Amino acid sequence: MPDLPPKKVGIITCSGEELPEGTVTRLAALRVLEQLRPGETVTICLPLFLAGGEGDRAFAKFYPTIAIDGCEKRCAYYGTVRYSNEPAASLIITDLVKKHGLEKPEGLRKLNEAGQQAVEMAANEMAAKVDSLLGKSWNRTKGEIDQSNNNEQPEETTPATCSCGSGIPITILTISDQEITVVGLPLIFETFQEKNKAPSVVILDEIMDMVKIYNRIEPDDEPALRVEIQKEYETYYQRINNE
């Protein structure tokens, strides 16, 4: 398998600077990212779906994602749906406050007692969702939970950090005037090149198998895509060997 990022859960907050509930989302997410599940979670700034590149927009397809929103507008959830992929789970602070009968959180910079309680509750709920999602198999081809329920275990991880600017590498290939986005292609090529697997029909079969793990390929597109990927790999292999 190529050295693609290990299985983690992505956390996307609305951050809502204008609402105390937005502050709750930030602090709850940080509690999960830094303290409760540091090795199993990663985050990305919501605006990067628009301001960033294709790799950033691939985030929620690559990672099962939890959207945490301050209010019913659900900016994090709908923004992620619109620009990346449907989150695997979501949480709304106003609902959580209502459900637990808390007072309204107050204070944008420094939360009141109710706000701090909401942070704890939201963080614990998210941590439970992380565990649940890691216990399930995430299908990176479909960008959804795999219903076949294999028992893939979480891999060893490193401390969670911001994913800004370190999106999943993508390549856009043009086939019959249609652009097809292929996730993880440079990493897949690197894996084969490092094993000195020179371009050939057999190697191309192996590469295509790997590409299909991370991408949904329409059967009609496959023959032409195969030709393009072959050309890309030949160019890549030659360039790396010349270096």
Add this chain to the structure above:
Amino acid sequence: MSETEKVNIVPCSGIGKSFGSVSRLAAYYITEDDRPADTTLVPLALLVLGDKDTNNTVLSNPSITLDGCKLQCAKKMIGECGGQIAQDLVVLDVYRDHRDLKPAGIAVLNEAGEKLARALADVVDLIIDQTLGITREEKNA
């Protein structure tokens, strides 16, 4: 006073770096403490969602963007919405002038981070005056 009545303050919404927290705290200093009557805090998430009221706010008044990193999401989002940018600032640029104020922490900034946010807010306060055409005499009056 110029025809511009208010200035939008648009901080970074990142939670992965201290510099993002500095931008957010500076935005709170400006919109809550220093210039509440002259400014509107604009959250990026609502722009991502395409919220009409927030878009109108961005189109109606000039914006000062406060970004936490070089990706400059705030600046790009205002540009994406067709808003006018009075000034785009990156926290790192202000930090270069205040090397002794190295921010640390995200949920809770260290003292240096809070001071850096104050320094950034001071810079922005001056830009607000320029943007609104407020003279020293008007301010003192």
